[in-house]
Amino acid sequence: MGVERLMPAVVLLAFAVAWAVTRLCCRPGAWLYFLDHPNDRSLHARPTPRTGGVGVMAGVAAAALAVIAAGQAGRALSAALVGALALAALGLADDRAGLSARLRLLVQVLAAGAFLTVGGVAGGWAMAVLLLVGLVWMGNLYNFMDGSDGLAGGMAVFGFGAFAWAAAMGGEAGLAVLCAGIAAAAAGFLCFNFHPARIFMGDVGSVPLGFLAGALGVAGWRAGAWSLWFPLLVFAPFILDATATLLRRALRGEKVWQAHRTHYYQRMVQMGLGHRGTALRAYGLMAGCGAAAVVALTAGFSLQCIIITMCITVHFFVAYRIDRAWRRHRAGESPPP
Numbered sequence: 001m002g003v004e005r006l007m008p009a010v011v012l013l014a015f016a017v018a019w020a021v022t023r024l025c026c027r028p029g030a031w032l033y034f035l036d037h038p039n040d041r042s043l044h045a046r047p048t049p050r051t052g053g054v055g056v057m058a059g060v061a062a063a064a065l066a067v068i069a070a071g072q073a074g075r076a077l078s079a080a081l082v083g084a085l086a087l088a089a090l091g092l093a094d095d096r097a098g099l100s101a102r103l104r105l106l107v108q109v110l111a112a113g114a115f116l117t118v119g120g121v122a123g124g125w126a127m128a129v130l131l132l133v134g135l136v137w138m139g140n141l142y143n144f145m146d147g148s149d150g151l152a153g154g155m156a157v158f159g160f161g162a163f164a165w166a167a168a169m170g171g172e173a174g175l176a177v178l179c180a181g182i183a184a185a186a187a188g189f190l191c192f193n194f195h196p197a198r199i200f201m202g203d204v205g206s207v208p209l210g211f212l213a214g215a216l217g218v219a220g221w222r223a224g225a226w227s228l229w230f231p232l233l234v235f236a237p238f239i240l241d242a243t244a245t246l247l248r249r250a251l252r253g254e255k256v257w258q259a260h261r262t263h264y265y266q267r268m269v270q271m272g273l274g275h276r277g278t279a280l281r282a283y284g285l286m287a288g289c290g291a292a293a294v295v296a297l298t299a300g301f302s303l304q305c306i307i308i309t310m311c312i313t314v315h316f317f318v319a320y321r322i323d324r325a326w327r328r329h330r331a332g333e334s335p336p337p
Contacts, residue, residue: 007164007177010066014181018059018188025051026192026199034095036200048197050095053205056156056189057088060212063181072174076119076222080215081178083111084208087139091203101257108136108207115215119222135214138235141242142210143203148265149195149275154283155238156186156209162234162290163216166297170225179216182209195275226297233293233311237285240315241265264322271329285318 025032026049036050064081067073073081090107093099112135121128146152160183167176189205192198201209217231232239241264249256261270268278289311296307 006066006070006072006173007168007180010063010177010181011184013066014059014063014184015188016059017062018055018185019191020055020188021058022052022055022189022192022199025049025054034202036202048200050200050202051092051204052189052193052199053088053091053201053203053208055192056153056185056201056205057085057208059185059188060182060208061085063178063185066181067174067178070174070177072177074174076115076219077174077178077216079115079118080212080219083115083215084212086111087208087211088204091205091207095202095204105136108139108211111211112136112139112215116218119219121218121222131218135211135218138214138239139207139210141238142213143206144242144245145238145263145265146201146206147263148269148278149197150190150193150279151265151282152201152206152209153186153190153193154279155235155286156213157183157190158283158286158290159183159213159235160186160216162294163220163231165290166230166294167220167225169294169297170220170223172220172223172225175216175220175223175225182212195279197275229308230293230297233296233308234290236289236311236315237282240319244319264319267322267326267329271325285314288314 024030027033032051032054033049034051035047038046060081064073067077087108090099090104094104109132112132115135116128116131121131142152142155145155160179164176164179164183167173167179186209189199189201193201213231213235217228217234220226220231221228245263246256249260249262254260261267265278265282268281269275273281292307292311296304299307
């Protein structure tokens with residue numbers, strides 16, 4: 001079956017499954033009803049269930065089964081899906097009872113290593129190590145960025161939507177359909193997570209989505225659908241916020257693995273934009289990066305450099321505005337950017 005016929009059915013299936021399972025997880029008394037209690041580092045004020053990622057991953061699994069049944073899944077896609085489901089199981093256990101950071105990191109490294117081994121990596125051991133670190137970092141940074149209503153779900157809709165668009169342009173039917181299904185599953189979850197959120201994603205959803213962003217980005221690169229800069233540009237709003245925040249905290253001598261409220265999106269919420277205002281502004285940036293990345297794929301080298309430079313410049317400008325507004329906010333002055 002051609003990608004143009006398979007994609008609508010998979011999108012509807014993934015959305016419906018994610019919506020239905022997420023709705024079940026919202027019900028008090030359900031087996032998957034684990035509450036996230038607010039603390040001094042949280043942005044929410046009342047206990048909220050944190051297993052919405054179960055709905056997301058159920059939708060992803062439904063899309064994956066459809067792609068596999070249609071014979072559109074190769075070794076790389078299958079390895080990415082198995083790794084994501086393993087990380088989802090780990091995340092669910094962590095959300096339920098709490099696991100050690102060492103165990104979580106070990107499983108993340110094993111999942112990334114297995115994917116790279118099965119999918120194959122050109123460029124020798126140095127490239128393999130770089131990609132391994134990148135995949136582990138993508139899973140964790142997505143988890144770090146899952147702290148405001150609608151943010152992580154929106155990034156999945158725009159990010160994997162851009163992947164689906166580019167993969168279809170590149171003739172990679174299986175990858176296109178799978179990415180469209182992931183975006184649809186995130187949209188089904190987002191119906192319950194946009195402010196005011198009835199449920200959070202939790203580790204069961206955020207870490208696997210981050211891993212899939214990295215793994216499918218590598219899979220598309222290996223298949224020739226896009227260059228390696230493409231997934232980095234698509235997910236730049238999350239990558240740059242999380243990385244800049246980590247480096248800043250490390251330079252200040254803080255414990256980078258501890259929870260905090262200093263990400264750019266967290267500061268925007270605290271300065272008065274709220275969850276809804278922050279999410280809508282982030283959506284604009286996400287959509288812009290995704291569209292610019294897709295346009296750049298078909299451009300010449302010089303125009304690609306211009307587009308990438310412009311996107312990076314916009315991020316630096318936004319970061320500068322937020323930093324300046326944050327200093328004024330802490331000094332008791334006015335308004336957010």
